Amino acid sequence: MKTIITSVRKLGLTIAVLFAVSAVGAAVSADTTFDKIKKTGQVTVGTEAAFPPFEFVQDGKIVGYGKDMLDIIIADLGVELNQLDLPWQGILPGVLAGKFDFVATSVTIKPDRAKQFAFTVPIGEGTTWVMKRKGDTSVMSVDDMAGKVVGTQLASGNEDASKAFEQDMKARGLDGFGELKLFTSYPEVTLALANGTLDVAVQNLPNLAVIIQKQPDLFELVGPITDISYFGWVTRPEDTDLRDYLSEQILKMRDSGKIDELQDKWFGFRMEIPDDGYLPEGAL
Secondary structure (H helix, E strand, O other), X not given: OHHHHHHHHHHHHHXXXXXXXXXXXXXXXXXXXXXXXXXXXXXXXEEOOEEOOXXXXXXXXXXXXXXXXXXXXXXXHOOEEEEEEOOHHHHHHXXXXXXXXXXXXXXXXXXXXXXXXEEOOOOEEOOEEEEEEOOOOOOOOHHHHOOOEEEEEOOOHHHHHHHHHHHHHHHOOOOOOOEEEEEOOHHHHHHHHHOOXXXXXXXXXXXXXXXXXXOOOOEEEEEEOOOOOEEEEEEOXXXXXXXXXXXXXXXXXXXXXXHHHHHHHHOOOOOOOOOOOOOOOOOO
């Protein structure tokens, strides 16, 4: 009986050791998202192609400043690109759920997001500004949004910025907005401003500047409602190796002058691309 018990114990110990070795081996050999991209030769990217001139659809294809940057990076990787065009509201939840490998769309770098996602270095400026119809003298400064119908995109950084500015107005003894209307995409916001549904539109400065360049007789800027902020791309928090690679490629384009070239092409002006000081405290 003693011999049998001893043998069983030895067998149990052997099995336990095998399981432990197997677990360690699995942990060591587990591929990151970046590893899988390189091994499979394929990458799936989430984009909201309704944010011109960063990303938008033209003649059935995704084009824009961000797309040109992405194409350069994909060429360096030497992999096949599957770029998904999705509503903004599904972009960040989608990457966390593993529906695609990373986000190549313009995501405002904010403290709450920077604790949930790994942000690349900035791809451009994202400061929130206000735009009105040309010649509307009822809105001469951002404080004139008191009592007005304001529009921006649902679940965006600009929705948060609008609400924060309204609270600031109230704290200074001003009235709040007459109404804050939220839209699925920014082109809808611009259309609503043009047809009089809105009094002002809240969006990011680079986008508004391009809209006004194309339609100078229809729109004009009012002013900013946030301090300077930036756009970046994001990966899942565990994919910092992929994030770091993307950042290296963006900075390489900056230092070579390629980003200046792309900004001239798509915006007609240039934006700073810092390599430090852009992340809030506590960022991944």
